[in-house]
Amino acid sequence: MSTAPLARDTDLRRLLDEGYDVSIVANHLVVRRIPYVTVDKTVAYGFLGYPVTVSGERIVSDTDHRIWFGGTAPCTEHGVPLSLANPEARVVSGELAASFMLSSKPGPEGYPDQYEKVTAYVRILSHPAMALDETVTATPGAAWQEVEDDLPFRYRDTASSRAGLTALNQVFLKQRIVIIGLGGTGGYILDQLAKTPVESILLIDDDTFDNHNAFRAPGAASLDRLRDRPTKVEYFADLYGRMHTGIVTECRRITAENLSLLDDATFVFIAMDDATMKQTIASNLVQRGVPFIDVGMGVEEIDARLSGLLRIVLASPGSDNAGALARIPGPAAERDDYDRNIQVADLNALNATLAVGRWKRHLGFYADGTGETFATYSIYTNDITNEGTDL
Template identity: 50%
Template structure:
């Protein structure tokens, strides 16, 4: 969406100079109660590019310049009525004109396609994304996804589990995401984090919070990186947070941080993983513990396991378990917002690796 115009990009078309793959269809639209409506109300649509031609070299449009803002403009107006005389909706209208342009282009190259993998570049007003969340509208989940609006989520530690938490939270409509991590993004991090880091990225020795903020800012806006460990000295950064994920296993001040969050009525989830190597392979537990606002469950009084006390802390590559631990935590968080229906409330979820068993219960 751009200044009241739906812009469909990367369309193939034919002009006097040959075949192109960068045509743009432009349609003025209005928002009517959350629904996108054709502002023209008829069969016209606009085109940005060179003069579009059919396979015989006849012009498909007439000159009609239109300013789209942001340095963009359309130059031509296309006017073709469908057989029924009216288009049922925006999708059908855009698809029909894309087919007209594409049919001419395919006379030049039979393999050309109007859907090379790009998505419609539409961003609903106010949503924290660089491009449109098309799956939400297709699935009819717009109203439900509004539970994420106004949320500021903090993730303390974006190592193995924390980076997968970020991967999921960045795909929701939360307004802001705050990242804390004082360590560098190194080789072992690349093997237990989502995506595939380049060798150049690893050689740059960037801070993890800054690295992941840059990566996920390609999709989600409002991501704020703090290249430092969270301590009692900088807790004020979380003052506006509505929820916090604690994924820094070696946080020395973890008990004090938890107490600070509880005093301010900020809900949080503490994730943990303990692994050990036995003759038959790795075994251990994954844990996700929820402390919602108003919870009276006992808070830990000691830091998480110190480095060296279990095999996980020696950087064993267990990306699948990191991802599972993160997903358990994110599902728990979404339940607190009412996004997922809940049969029986539980504050703690534990996965036992050896038994392949998932159990729910209450925090101590």
């Protein structure tokens, strides 16, 4: 079953955030992968469980201080059975049955909440196991947990809840993002967006993912994968689809005839190297009131060293979009040194980070003290310059 009911419960969300493998099975709270010591003085794994009732957003225990354990007789590190373990069978579900009832009452009032009850029994069982093998853990992590039903992830985002950012993340939930171009910066934009609960991310690119792309892209492509010559959208959708469920692809070049690909977008990142279509795309988005960020970089070799600028342009309803459009360059008369496939993945990553940070400020996730529509980063001076500020 999904862990979503637990995620809404204040006490039990702490168990999920700390990495416990918790779920609700047949009206029982079940915590799997609990290490314990057998009579043979070896480490094994069992489960803890007890009956509960899901009441709204709360989990209510249907027992007192007792809990049931599935496994062989739990012991101390010396193989001596624990005195609190009493043989008592309890069927949780058709495939899950406990063999022992554990009883350890901390005081007259019992345990103050579900978290304290579970973790107290986990400590009792797992500490002897840790004495034999310090690498064992009762908190295997989010990979053992199912994601909340309304989030587009394949496993739980425990980082946001630990940092107290769950409420702030609401600004991402209805966002339908389009990334046009995955040659360099676009891949790093995707890398960061895939960690947010945006509803969908549409990838648009018609090119193949080749060796030179691998040295500009996030992650590390295998040689076998490069030999397959996947399309860029296929490669990135496979990579980030392992985390985010909302990634969709269009393997084609965007033209004036297929601008309808952008119809459902709530925000667009224009990250294509070829500037031929940029003005057409930008003008279409401005006309329809769809906010977007255009990114780009110009790199040149001067005295055997590279210099240049990274650029970010934001257009959004209510801003100086005429000024923003004027900042978007047309096709260059000559290719610069970046276009000659100089490998500057750090600049691609920085350009993407600045763009995604600006998007988050636009949404209200980050505080925005400038409201700029145009920003440049100078490699030579290490300066960021903001222009077109609205605040």
